[in-house]
Amino acid sequence: MKPQNPRRNTRQREAIRDVLLSANRPLAPQEVVGLVRSTVPSLGIATVYRTLKEYVEDGWLVPITVAGSIRYELAQMEHHHHFYCRSCDKTYSLPGCTGELSRLLPSGFVMSSHDLTINGLCPSCSEAPSG
Amino acid sequence: MKPQNPRRNTRQREAIRDVLLSANRPLAPQEVVGLVRSTVPSLGIATVYRTLKEYVEDGWLVPITVAGSIRYELAQMEHHHHFYCRSCDKTYSLPGCTGELSRLLPSGFVMSSHDLTINGLCPSCSEAPSG
DNA sequence: ATCGGTGCAAAGGGTTTGCAGGGTA
DNA sequence: TACCCTGCAAACCCTTTGCACCGAT
Numbered sequence: 067m068k069p070q071n072p073r074r075n076t077r078q079r080e081a082i083r084d085v086l087l088s089a090n091r092p093l094a095p096q097e098v099v100g101l102v103r104s105t106v107p108s109l110g111i112a113t114v115y116r117t118l119k120e121y122v123e124d125g126w127l128v129p130i131t132v133a134g135s136i137r138y139e140l141a142q143m144e145h146h147h148h149f150y151c152r153s154c155d156k157t158y159s160l161p162g163c164t165g166e167l168s169r170l171l172p173s174g175f176v177m178s179s180h181d182l183t184i185n186g187l188c189p190s191c192s193e194a195p196s197g
Numbered sequence: 198m199k200p201q202n203p204r205r206n207t208r209q210r211e212a213i214r215d216v217l218l219s220a221n222r223p224l225a226p227q228e229v230v231g232l233v234r235s236t237v238p239s240l241g242i243a244t245v246y247r248t249l250k251e252y253v254e255d256g257w258l259v260p261i262t263v264a265g266s267i268r269y270e271l272a273q274m275e276h277h278h279h280f281y282c283r284s285c286d287k288t289y290s291l292p293g294c295t296g297e298l299s300r301l302l303p304s305g306f307v308m309s310s311h312d313l314t315i316n317g318l319c320p321s322c323s324e325a326p327s328g
Numbered sequence: 329a330t331c332g333g334t335g336c337a338a339a340g341g342g343t344t345t346g347c348a349g350g351g352t353a
Numbered sequence: 354t355a356c357c358c359t360g361c362a363a364a365c366c367c368t369t370t371g372c373a374c375c376g377a378t
Contacts (some may be wrong), residue, residue, distance in 0.1 A: 068327030073333060074377050095368085096328045110335040115368060117333095131265040135367090149306055156251045160303070167315060172291070175280055184298060189305030204359060205352050226343085241360040246343060248358095266342090332377085339370070350359075 073120070081105045083118045092130055092137035092157045106123065132157045132183055147181070151188035158188060204251070209317065212236045213248050223261055223268035223288045263288045263314055278312070282319035289319060 072081075085101040086093060090148050093101070102109050118138050121127040128141045133150045137157050149158040167180055186192075204210075216232040217224060223257050224232070233240050249269050250259040258269045264281045268288050280289040298311055317323075 071332070072211075072378090076333065076377075078334070097333055108335075111367095112369075114334080119369095131262070134262040134263065134265070134267065140295045147301065149302075152309070158306075161300050164298065164301070164313070167295065167313075170278065170291050170293045170295070170315065174323065175289075175315075175316050176318040176323045178283070178317040180313065180315045182295070182298075182314075184301065184306075185311065186307050186309040187307040192305065192307045198366070201352090202357070207358065216351075239360075242342095243344075243361080244359055247345095320337095330378085332375105334373105334375070336373100337371090340368080341363080342367090345364070345371090348359105348361100350357105352357080353355090 073124075077106050078102070078109055078113050079117055081109070082114060083121075086121075086127065086138065086140065091159060092132070092139035094135055094137045094157075098138075130157075130181075133185075148185065149184045149186070149188065151191055152185055153187055153191035156188060158185065204255075208237050209233070209240055209244050210248055212240070213245060214252075217252075217258065217269065217271065222290060223263070223270035225266055225268045225288075229269075261288075261312070262265055264316075279314050280319065281314050281316045283316055284318055284322035287319060291315065 081102045081124050082098060084105075085098055088098075089101070095111070095118060098118070099109060099111055102114070118127060118129075122129055122138070126141055127138045130137050130139060130148065132148050133152075133155070139159065143159065145163055147160045147163065149160050151155075151158070164180075164182055168177060171177055212233045213229060215236075216229055218229075220232070226242070226249060228243055229249070230240060230244050233245070239302060249258060249260075253260055253269070257272055259272045261268050261270060261279065263279050264283075264286070270290065274290065276294055278291045278294065280291050281287075282289070295311075295313055302308055
């Protein structure tokens with residue numbers, strides 16, 4: 067749409083990029099703020115939202131919705147699904163896919179994509195069950 | 198938790214119950230307001246939110262999240278999944294299930310449930326493609 | 329020296345809550 | 354009549370936007 071002006075390198079952007087690269091799982095904006103503030107304490111939440119959207123526009127991140135809230139993950143990944151830990155609220159990526167789904171479609175429905183979320187307990191939380 | 202006081206029958210609650218019964222698909226709060234106002238024009242949005250939560254507490258409805266926003270469907274249904282139409286934003290129920298998913302779980306993850314959403318075009322929208 | 333980026337604070341959109349009046353039982 | 358329910362408006366939470374200052378180029 068609009069011609070992208072050149073992006074500048076700032077401490078904030080580098081730090082946001084780094085936490086997403088090293089997280090190995092999708093991160094919510096609040097998680098990004100928490101992780102980045104150890105490096106850049108003054109980081110404003112607005113900067114996080116703006117930067118995440120920027121990275122999506124750039125094609126480097128993709129937004130996903132899990133358990134009703136948005137998370138961002140690296141765009142380069144191949145088709146996969148997600149695990150949501152109902153204890154710690156973290157989201158993980160799961161390699162692999164369910165396979166054939168078209169048999170679930172009544173006639174008239176046209177499928178373009180699908181999303182699968184498995185809910186449960188992640189390794190940390192299943193070791194030491196809560197409550 | 199708290200002892201349920203007896204529920205009163207009001208025009209609002211009956212109308213909200215009726216649209217959910219006749220919709221045959223999960224409804225978002227805004228959809229409920231729109232549908233009920235043809236019967237009860239004065240209906241306030243707060244009443245809709247309160248009543249929907251009440252029905253969930255009563256075990257008559259269950260909340261589901263599709264495409265990042267909440268919808269409510271009848272609780273009595275057997276295990277099934279959902280279809281999200283990216284053109285008209287409506288959600289539909291799809292009978293059937295994907296089958297075996299545990300092969301997607303890396304060790305240490307414990308599955309308690311799963312949710313599958315197929316995205317695409319519903320019959321109405323695939324007949325007359327938009328734009 | 330530019331002018332894009334940042335942080336703060338205010339604005340938005342959806343959902344929840346407080347309260348006084350209304351309606352069911 | 355008692356008190357639950359409703360509608361309005363304010364409060365909330367998360368996200369976006371406006372604006373003046375900061376800082377990368």
